[in-house]
Amino acid sequence: MAIATESPQQEKASSDVSSVEKRRWILNDFDIGKPLGRGKFGHVYLAREKRSNHIVALKVLFKSQLQQSQVEHQLRREVEIQSHLRHPNILRLYGYFYDQKRVYLILEYAAKGELYKELQKCKYFSERRSATYVASLARALIYCHGKHVIHRDIKPENLLIGAQGELKIADFGWSVHTFNRRRTMCGTLDYLPPEMVESVEHDASVDIWSLGVLCYEFLYGVPPFEAKEHSDTYRRIVQVDLKFPPKPIVSSAAKDLISQMLVKDSSQRLPLHKLLEHPWIVQNAEPSDYSGFWVLIHVMVSFGPGVVGVWLGGNGLCCVWIGGGSELRCSGGVAVVLLMMVVTGGGGVVDGWQVVGWLGLKSGCVEFWVCSQW
Numbered sequence: 001m002a003i004a005t006e007s008p009q010q011e012k013a014s015s016d017v018s019s020v021e022k023r024r025w026i027l028n029d030f031d032i033g034k035p036l037g038r039g040k041f042g043h044v045y046l047a048r049e050k051r052s053n054h055i056v057a058l059k060v061l062f063k064s065q066l067q068q069s070q071v072e073h074q075l076r077r078e079v080e081i082q083s084h085l086r087h088p089n090i091l092r093l094y095g096y097f098y099d100q101k102r103v104y105l106i107l108e109y110a111a112k113g114e115l116y117k118e119l120q121k122c123k124y125f126s127e128r129r130s131a132t133y134v135a136s137l138a139r140a141l142i143y144c145h146g147k148h149v150i151h152r153d154i155k156p157e158n159l160l161i162g163a164q165g166e167l168k169i170a171d172f173g174w175s176v177h178t179f180n181r182r183r184t185m186c187g188t189l190d191y192l193p194p195e196m197v198e199s200v201e202h203d204a205s206v207d208i209w210s211l212g213v214l215c216y217e218f219l220y221g222v223p224p225f226e227a228k229e230h231s232d233t234y235r236r237i238v239q240v241d242l243k244f245p246p247k248p249i250v251s252s253a254a255k256d257l258i259s260q261m262l263v264k265d266s267s268q269r270l271p272l273h274k275l276l277e278h279p280w281i282v283q284n285a286e287p288s289d290y291s292g293f294w295v296l297i298h299v300m301v302s303f304g305p306g307v308v309g310v311w312l313g314g315n316g317l318c319c320v321w322i323g324g325g326s327e328l329r330c331s332g333g334v335a336v337v338l339l340m341m342v343v344t345g346g347g348g349v350v351d352g353w354q355v356v357g358w359l360g361l362k363s364g365c366v367e368f369w370v371c372s373q374w
Contacts, residue, residue, distance in 0.1 A: 025097035027104065030058060037114070041065045042102070046109065056094065059105040066103070074173060079105065081149055082172045089140035091160060091170040110160035110168050119156050124221035124248055131254075131284035134215045136167050138272045138281075141211065144175075145204045145272070151175050154210035155191050156217065189230060190223035194238050194264045205266040212261025212269075219250045224262065240264050253280035 033046035092108035158171035193209035260270040
């Protein structure tokens with residue numbers, strides 16, 4: 001795709017991002033803040049990168065514990081996969097570094113914390129909130145599957161909430177990049193699909209099953225096949241012993257969606273793109289700012305040698321840009337430009353800039369900007 005020349009400010013931002021992501025990190029590059037969480041192999045801290053002042057989450061893993069559990073290969077695979085994913089509902093992994101005792105992962109900071117804790121606090125979610133979450137995760141999984149990545153462990157504990165309330169898939173420990181069917185049994189018991197329980201080959205449709213289990217847990221507060229004994233949970237999963245309790249009250253449309261996702265024959269599960277068209281999702285999910293097209297007004301005021309641009313968007317976005325480049329030719333005055341924002345599967349504007357395309361018409365010319373902030 002051809003991209004028009006960036007302004008000096010944009011070129012500088014682009015080169016800063018590139019150098020930041022390519023440089024070799026050390027612990028002294030960060031100011032370490034409060035602890036955000038604790039995991040099996042280490043801790044997560046709020047941190048600030050000193051040079052850019054960018055706020056991140058720094059995950060600190062102890063090599064001895066990784067070696068003891070023999071998960072070094074799993075960690076390498078997790079880093080390789082997550083670092084290449086760009087989607088507003090997937091937590092960014094910016095980079096990593098290590099010393100003699102620890103491995104450090106530099107992650108996007110999700111300001112509103114863990115979904116698991118939020119679900120515990122609320123006990124269950126409304127249909128509107130549940131549908132919004134399920135739709136956003138379906139879009140993220142469509143993106144992953146398009147890149148031949150199967151997540152294999154979708155559950156509340158692996159989801160975080162960003163500053164705008166958006167969900168972010170945060171843990172890719174069991175994910176795999178593959179073009180073939182797999183046999184490894186992995187994930188969390190309550191979310192395992194029948195094919196994993198029965199140790200037969202599986203494919204990306206395991207994520208549809210897990211999303212169905214998650215949707216049920218959002219609405220009822222418990223997973224659908226929960227039982228006192230593990231053996232009973234296994235049996236209920238294999239038999240798809242799906243029951244909908246009378247309370248809390250859940251609509252028939254929501255039950256229909258769940259029933260179409262929790263199907264034993266993986267080839268018969270509702271495809272994710274069809275999920276987004278399901279009446280329950282259409283009627284309840286909040287409109288997304290991450291896909292499709294929407295129109296913005298770009299007011300451009302030029303003062304001889306400089307230009308000030310203001311973008312006003314349908315989601316309340318208001319950005320000010322001080323530019324130059326080709327627009328330095330403007331002699332003065334005010335121009336109002338109608339822009340169309342084109343957001344791909346890996347773009348969006350949430351909690352800071354992601355990769356976004358700006359397509360506009362001005363003075364008979366088509367201009368295309370790519371705006372990105374690390």
